[in-house]
Amino acid sequence: MTNKKGHFGEFGGKYVPELLIPALEELEEAYDKYKDDPEFIEEFEYYLEQYVGRANPLYYAERLTNKLGGAKIYLKREDLNHMGAHKINNTLGQILLAQRMGKERIIAETGAGQHGVATSTVAAMFGMECEIFMGAEDVERQALNVFRMKLLGAEVTPVTEGTATLSDAVDAAIRNWVENVDDTFYLLGSAVGPHPYPTMVRDFQSVIGQEAREQILEAEGRLPDHLVACVGGGSNAIGLFYPFIEDKEVNMIGVEAAGLGVDTDKHAATLTKGSKGIIHGFKSYVLQDDNGQIMPVHSISAGLDYPGIGPEHSHLRDIGRADYEAVTDEEAVKAFKLLSEVEGIIPALESSHAIAYVKKFAPKLDEDEIIIVNLSGRGDKDVYTVADRLGVDL
Amino acid sequence: MSRISSTFNQLQAKGEQAFIPFLMAGDPNLDLTQELVLAAEEKGADIIELGIPYATPLADGPTIQKAGRRSLAHGTNLNDIFSLIAKIRSKSEIPLVLMGYYNSIYNYGLEEFATECEEVGVDGVIIPDLPLGEDEELRAYSESLDIILLMSSTSTEERMKSVAENSSGFIYAVSTPGTTGAREEVSKEVETLVKKLKKLTTTPVAVGFGVSKPAHVLVINKFADGVIVGSAIIEKIEDNLDLIKDEKEEFVTKVTDFIYSLSNPKT
Numbered sequence: 314m315t316n317k318k319g320h321f322g323e324f325g326g327k328y329v330p331e332l333l334i335p336a337l338e339e340l341e342e343a344y345d346k347y348k349d350d351p352e353f354i355e356e357f358e359y360y361l362e363q364y365v366g367r368a369n370p371l372y373y374a375e376r377l378t379n380k381l382g383g384a385k386i387y388l389k390r391e392d393l394n395h396m397g398a399h400k401i402n403n404t405l406g407q408i409l410l411a412q413r414m415g416k417e418r419i420i421a422e423t424g425a426g427q428h429g430v431a432t433s434t435v436a437a438m439f440g441m442e443c444e445i446f447m448g449a450e451d452v453e454r455q456a457l458n459v460f461r462m463k464l465l466g467a468e469v470t471p472v473t474e475g476t477a478t479l480s481d482a483v484d485a486a487i488r489n490w491v492e493n494v495d496d497t498f499y500l501l502g503s504a505v506g507p508h509p510y511p512t513m514v515r516d517f518q519s520v521i522g523q524e525a526r527e528q529i530l531e532a533e534g535r536l537p538d539h540l541v542a543c544v545g546g547g548s549n550a551i552g553l554f555y556p557f558i559e560d561k562e563v564n565m566i567g568v569e570a571a572g573l574g575v576d577t578d579k580h581a582a583t584l585t586k587g588s589k590g591i592i593h594g595f596k597s598y599v600l601q602d603d604n605g606q607i608m609p610v611h612s613i614s615a616g617l618d619y620p621g622i623g624p625e626h627s628h629l630r631d632i633g634r635a636d637y638e639a640v641t642d643e644e645a646v647k648a649f650k651l652l653s654e655v656e657g658i659i660p661a662l663e664s665s666h667a668i669a670y671v672k673k674f675a676p677k678l679d680e681d682e683i684i685i686v687n688l689s690g691r692g693d694k695d696v697y698t699v700a701d702r703l704g705v706d707l
Numbered sequence: 708m709s710r711i712s713s714t715f716n717q718l719q720a721k722g723e724q725a726f727i728p729f730l731m732a733g734d735p736n737l738d739l740t741q742e743l744v745l746a747a748e749e750k751g752a753d754i755i756e757l758g759i760p761y762a763t764p765l766a767d768g769p770t771i772q773k774a775g776r777r778s779l780a781h782g783t784n785l786n787d788i789f790s791l792i793a794k795i796r797s798k799s800e801i802p803l804v805l806m807g808y809y810n811s812i813y814n815y816g817l818e819e820f821a822t823e824c825e826e827v828g829v830d831g832v833i834i835p836d837l838p839l840g841e842d843e844e845l846r847a848y849s850e851s852l853d854i855i856l857l858m859s860s861t862s863t864e865e866r867m868k869s870v871a872e873n874s875s876g877f878i879y880a881v882s883t884p885g886t887t888g889a890r891e892e893v894s895k896e897v898e899t900l901v902k903k904l905k906k907l908t909t910t911p912v913a914v915g916f917g918v919s920k921p922a923h924v925l926v927i928n929k930f931a932d933g934v935i936v937g938s939a940i941i942e943k944i945e946d947n948l949d950l951i952k953d954e955k956e957e958f959v960t961k962v963t964d965f966i967y968s969l970s971n972p973k974t
Contacts, residue, residue, distance in 0.1 A: 328809055328836045330766040331857040332881060334866065474772075475762065484763050491766070494861065591810040591836070594765075604784040605814025606762050 319508025322631060324624035327507040329594040333487075336494045341509045343414045348516065353413070357406055361520060364438070365401050369393045371528035371685065376655045384538070384678035386671060388658070388688045389525045389553065398661065398690030399521060399549045400431035404500060406517030408435040411498035418442045418493070421500045422486040424451055424479030424545065425616035425663065426458025427690055428502030433465035443467040446485040448478035451615045457694055476609040479545075479619050483593050503546025504623035507594030511624050518552025525685055526556050533683060539564045541674070542687035543666040544637065545581070545616050547623035549689035554635060564636070567626060568670040570612030571639035579611035582639040583622040584630050592621040598630075613642035613698065614662035616690075644669040646702055649692060661690035662698065709853050710802040710830045711876035714753055715911040715932060725877075725933030726751055726924070726970035727913060728940050729806065731758040731771065732788045733778030735944065735951050739959070741794055746963040748801045751970030756833065756935060759788060759807030766835035770938040773945065785815050789827050796828040804831040804855065804876070812845070821848040831855050831876040839870055855879050858904060860896040871908035877933060878904055878912045893918070893926045901931045921972035928972075936969055 319325050319341075327337060347353040361367040369390040378386045391399035404421075411419060419436045422445075423429030429445040436443035445462055449471040452459050462469050475481040483506075490499040504514040522540075529537050540557060542550035544567035557563045572580035580586065583598050590599035592607060600608045600620040612618040629635035640648075645662055648669035653659045660668055667686050675684060692699075700707050708716075718725055728747050732740050744755050760778035764771065792803060805824070812820050812834065824832070831853030837845065839856055846854060853876030858867060860881075871878065882897040897914055904912050914927045915935030927934045943965045950958040 326841050327838065328841055329838065330835045331838050331870075332766075332859045332861060334838055335861045335863065338863075480763070484765065487765055589813075591808075591813055594836070596813075599810070601810065601814060603814075605811040606779070607810070 319512065321511070321625045321628035324595070324597050324627045325508055325511055326596050327594060328591045328596065329507045330491060332491050332494065333507070336490070337507055337509070339414070343410055344509050344513050347410060347413060353409065357409055360405050361402065365395045365405065366393065367520065368524045368528075371525055371532065373532070374656050377652065378675070380655055381672060381675040383675040383680065384682035384684045385680070386675060387529065387532075387537070387683065387685045389521060389685055391521060391549065391687060391689045392658070392660065392664070392691035396430055396434050397693065398427045398431065399518065399552065399687070400428045400502060400690075401434065402520055402552065403502065403514050403517040403548060404428070404431040404435045407498070407500045407513070408439050408441070411441070411500065412439060414498065416496060416498035418444070418497045419500050420444045420446065420486055420489055420497055421502060422446045422479065422482040423502065424448070424482065424618065425614065425661075425694065426451065426455040426462065427616060427661070427694070429467070429469070430458050430461045430465070432500050432502070433462040433467035436467060437465045444489070445469050446472050446482045446489065448476070448482045449473045450477040451479065451482070454615055454698065455694060457697075478610075479615070480607065480610070487593065503548040504551045504625060505546040505593060505595060505621060511595065514548050515551045515555055515625060518548050519555045521549065521552040521687065522554060522556035525553060529683065529685060536560050536563055537683040537685045538562070538678075539566060539674070539682070539684045540687075541566045541568060541667050541671055541684060543568045543617060543663045543689060544622060544626060545570070545619045545663065546621070547626045549687050551623055551625055553685070553687045554629070558634065565629070565634065566670065567635060567637045568666045569637055569639040570614060570617035570666060571641040572611040572613070574641055575639050580639070581610035581612045581618045581620065583620065584626065584637040585639045587622075595624050597621050597624045597627040613645060613702070614666065614695075616661070616663040617666065638670055640666050640669040646699060648672055649695070649699055653692075658688070659692035659696070660688055661692045662695045664689045665692070709851075709876060710800065711754060711804070711853050714802050715877065718753060719911075719932065724928040724931065725753040725911070725913060727754045727756055727933055727935040728752050728966050728969070729756040729758060729935060729937030731760060731774035731778050731941065732791060733760060733781065733783030734774040734941070735777060735948060736781065737783065737787055737791050739951065739955070741791055742959050743962060744795050744801070745799060746959050747966050748799055750963045750967040752801065752966060753933070754802040754804060756804045756806050756937070757788065757792070759785060759805060759811050761808040761811055764808055768938060770941050770945070774941045785811060785820070789823050792829055793827040802830045803828065804833055804853075805829050806833040806835070809834050809837045817845050818848045821845075821852060824849070825851050833857070833879060839866075839873055857881055858900065860900040867903060868907055871904055871910065874910055878908070878910055879935065880904065880912050880914045880931065881916045882914050882918065893923050898930050921968050924969050924972045940966060
């Protein structure tokens with residue numbers, strides 16, 4: 314029985330306990346059925362427009378461009394979505410699917426809390442029961458998002474296993490799904506996990522790239538030269554990249570979290586430093602020790618400290634279609650300040666990694682080159698972390 | 708014929724069922740695992756399932772997770788486990804099955820893993836996160852190794868058929884939805900599942916997940932070819948950890964007496 318569906322080259326697949334196979338097949342069948350269904354698409358688009366507030370702008374960051382002195386920089390403003398991040402594109406798509414599948418209970422994992430908030434938001438809007446699994450350390454780091462989730466009616470379950478961060482939250486959510494597979498829909502937050510999640514999440518997030526493509530053609534009359542997006546699991550990046558994949562002249566750059574540096578043991582730079590392995594039901598590059606134990610990871614940004622990466626990114630890297638770079642906590646914090654000061658936009662620490670890379674990259678390019686950066690989320694949630702880092706007592 | 712198959716054949720000829728205890732390799736330490744395996748054989752174990760410790764085991768409940776962490780705390784890896792098995796093999800012919808997560812094996816190297824298994828005398832593997840459909844690359848290297856697949860009552864008939872055809876050694880029927888861990892009752896679904904599987908294949912079917920008492924073993928032996936007990940034995944190990952320093956023999960006796968109560972359940 315050779316089923317190569319859901320593989321991106323050698324990556325992806327469905328490495329899960331047998332118990333989950335029926336649930337994944339049910340999900341796959343439902344997704345195949347509805348993804349091209351005009352009514353489903355119409356409803357998805359309606360809520361993207363009326364509830365999320367799309368299309369969001371592709372904003373020409375003129376002051377940042379002038380300050381860096383190189384390529385023209387456009388920001389795709391996912392931070393302006395309802396709830397302040399790209400995550401809601403995916404949660405909306407998945408909850409519409411969950412509803413059609415007759416599920417009553419939604420579970421999700423969250424790192425920074427953005428996906429948890431985005432899931433709680435749509436669960437509230439569609440009147441579904443919702444439980445969010447979150448690493449205990451992240452619960453601590455992201456108190457504001459925890460409170461948001463609770464306000465939205467979700468139950469937040471802190472996970473204390475392992476390093477008590479995103480990876481452990483995914484484990485806990487999958488385990489809960491195994492136990493409650495009949496009535497529960499697992500609303501996965503990134504382009505990771507077993508098939509069909511990486512494909513489905515990419516498709517729901519592709520609205521980012523589709524809009525950006527139209528907007529840049531409208532503004533500049535041509536395609537961009539470079540796309541830049543931060544990568545944890547990789548959903549905002551794949552959402553931006555995917556509609557440009559066939560446009561070979563468009564470079565695609567994913568920016569990973571180098572934490573304290575890729576040569577320390579405190580980073581989350583999976584493609585830069587990892588090796589092939591299996592994590593959370595899929596094959597990809599992972600950060601692991603010599604014995605195949607998944608390693609603890611670190612980033613100042615809770616949304617990027619994940620020891621794996623979406624399988625399609627591993628594939629795009631290995632075939633040479635996309636490049637992956639890493640920037641440190643320190644560079645990200647500087648970029649956080651820079652964008653706030655120069656453009657009046659406070660970016661999420663995740664998105665600050667993309668900005669930090671552009672800060673180094675744009676000055677090396679010609680003035681007639683164009684970069685689109687995915688500003689995947691707003692930074693209000695991170696002000697305490699940054700203040701703390703800068704030694705400011707709030 | 709593999710050691711596992713001939714064990715089942717011999718038991719079936721006598722009208723008996725296989726008793727398969729699970730032990731986490733290196734919990735509480737590798738020497739004691741060896742002693743427990745050998746003592747378990749004396750106390751009626753027919754096949755031993757040995758766990759490869761993994762820090763993030765998706766299909767396991769808290770008890771086995773903790774056992775894995777105890778073993779990892781002193782750095783147990785696959786090479787240690789192969790040495791352990793070589794030592795056991797010098798003293799016993801009991802069929803040995805390794806249970807582990809795919810990343811441990813993939814990281815070790817599939818070919819190296821299969822070669823090493825053959826060399827030291829591992830008879831089969833159970834890899835909970837390697838379902839049928841993703842197992843071709845491992846199968847390419849492991850002709851002499853039984854790949855034991857799991858099956859649960861929620862799967863489709865079609866899938867049951869494929870698993871029945873492709874599982875070798877035995878089929879691991881999962882008794883309750885969810886993760887491993889001791890439970891009160893044997894579910895009705897598992898009896899139905901075993902009966903369905905037995906119609907599809909002559910490969911023996913053993914039941915695991917949630918078996919914790921002699922009474923469970925008695926019920927399962929009526930319809931299955933074997934029974935696997937994991938968490939309940941690990942709990943026994945956990946309860947007696949204070950003995951391992953000064954009263955090792957007492958520790959081994961306590962754990963294996965419990966194994967005996969399961970392998971020879973009284974009606």
